[in-house]
Amino acid sequence: MLAVLSVELRKLNRSLAALLAVAAPTLIAIFLFFNLLRGKKAPPWEMCLQMSGMVWAFFMLPMSVTALTALVAQMEHAPRSWDHLRALPVARWKLYAAKAVCVVALVAAMSVLNLIFTWGAVTLAGTIKPAVMPAGAPDLAKHAVLLAKVLAAATLMIAIQLWTALRFASFVPALALGIGGTFFSVVATAAKQGVFFPWQMPVNMMARDAWRIETALALGGGLGLLVLIAAIIHLSRREVL
């Protein structure tokens, strides 16, 4: 499995995956930076981190997952590599599992970057305009736990997006699904039913009701892991014609 993972990382290393991984948290940080500069009073750190987390969970995360899964799938679809890969003396499930691990790892890395860039953007804005510098120290550990829950709740969405991107040679079905899911995640963020909607499960980690957090985490994380395993099994068993 390590050999397959190393091959996947070497392919990703030469793609634009790194750019994508940096771009999404950077955009959130840029938004926060200018938003803070517009203000007159210093908001609490908690509010800055919460805002960054919200934007990440309901919009940037689903869009990033859509783009990342399309990228790792198109790396094989575009040059028509599947026949070569699937003819090798390597268990096929490992080829798909390596892609899933890479996507989850990249999203985790983006979550960490989101936290770092958010802290950096707020600090920079406060340095340029001291009136908006939040007082005290940010509770980065608490926010890191929140982002980890967001990632766990996103597993079901990742599984669905990854399966669609790998199943269809064209990037259109996966892109349409991702755009559609993100659209409803944005326009119906407060909907109660959103807790059952894979693209809204991550943002439900910031809900006030405990049942919503628990339900979204159980469905997004628990069921998501099962769906991810089922997707890998299905993809490795199906014929690629």
Next chain:
Amino acid sequence: MSAAIETQGLSRRFGQRRAVDDLSMTVPERVVYGFLGRNGAGKTTTLKMILGLIRPSAGTARINGIDVARDRIGAARQVGALLEAHGFYGNLTGRENLGLTATLIGLRNSEIDRVLDVVEMRADADRKVGGYSLGMRQRLGLARAMLGAPPILVLDEPTNGLDPDGIADMRRFLRSLPDRTGATVLLSSHLLGEIEQTATHVGVVNDGRLVLEGELSRLKADLAPEILLRTGDDARAVQALLAGGYSPVAFEGGLSVAPRPGQDLDQAAAELVRVLVAGGAPVFAVGPKPRSLEDIYRGAAASRSSQAEAA
């Protein structure tokens, strides 16, 4: 001689269409086996079933005795494949592309240099594959198929995209492989000339069925002998031969005539010359017609269509 590849009753349906139908083939060890058939005859589908890429609707495929359906990974360890879709990553160099496959199958980097040397690609190995010509990709594909020196190579249309010099080099290279490396080569092609000049054994597939198989030299020897005639006036010669009870066939080298049943070649040649001279057709050359794979192919196709008509 034991079989490197063996299929028994291999069949595959796509919906109502039968792409491969009850195909039983045997590729002996250390030979170059040409798998010949027109486009859409079922060659690639058969190769994909042999490689375990698609499942047969019926029948079995064995590689060095290993059943592909039961032990795909074990069978795949015996095979290096060059498929129609090369699947190279254009943003990586030739060496990096080979490196990915070498890592996946657990080989050292020195193996990459070895196969690059074999296909004479070392000088271009550090260029991105996106800038390679089709011929270079084909050679790189061959190098990748040879990683780890597998005992069997399965090559789907290996001369596609090569220039005439590249085709000649590839033929020479493939012909020499069994002696140089002990490998068995199964190559598919729709080009008669390519198979004739490269293969020692041949299998002809038509509408998904194997209609002919065997050692090429033996198949040629088994062909009914024919006499080649070159005349100064083919129209008059044909008239005279028809009047003499023969059935001449025109081809690009002249006229071809089959002797009468029981008649040996010398007797037939003497009589043919007499008939032509009597008919007023100048005779330039008379001799045994060289047997070609095309004759074998046409004979197999004719026999198949007459069977189909009878059915």
